Amino acid sequence: EALENWREERKSADAEHNASALESIATLAAVTRAGEALAEHAAGDLSAADWYGRAKRERRAAQWIRAGSLAAFIFAGAVGYFIVSEAIINNFDLSVGDGVLRASIAVVIGGFGALLLRESGRHFREADTAEDVALSLKALAPFYANSDDEVRLSARVQVGDAVLVKNVLS
DSSP states (O other): OHHHHHHHHHHHHHHHHHHHHHHHHHHHHHHHHHHHHHHHHHHHHHHHHHHHHHHHHHHHHHHHHHHHHHHHHHHHHHHHHHHHHHHHHTTTOOOHHHHHHHHHHHHHHHHHHHHHHHHHHHHHHHHHHHHHHHHHHHHHHHHTTTSOHHHHHHHHHHHHIIIIIIHHHO
C-alpha cells in the first residue's frame, strides 16, 4: 500500500514536472524563433547599412568627378579663349599647323572633360543600384516575417543571387 501511494505520488510529481518542462521548452522554442527573426532583421539592416555606405561613397565620387569634368570644360574654354585672343592679337597671323595644334589642345582637354562626365554618370548609376539593393535588404525581413521556412530560404537564395552574384558580376 505504501509502495502504491508512492507510485501515485511519483506519477503526479512526474506529470507536474513534465508539464513544467513542456512549458519551458515551448517558451524556449518561441524565444528561439523570435531570436532568429531578430537576427535575420538585424543582418538585413547591417547589410543594408553597408550598401547605403557604398551608395554614399559612389555618389560622392560621382559628384567629385562631375566637378572635375566641369573644371576640365572651363579649362578647355579658357585654352580656346587664349587661342582666339592670341590669334586676334597676332592679326590671325598663325600658320595652319599652329592653329591645329592649339585647337587640338582645347579639344583634348574637352574630351577629357567628356570622359569624366561619362564616368560620373556610371558612378551615379552604381549609387542608385546600391541604394536599391539596400532598400531590398531592409524590406526583406519584414516581408517574409511570418512565412514558412521554404519561402524564407527561397527569398534568401534569390536575394543572395541578385546581390552577391549578379551585382558583383555586373
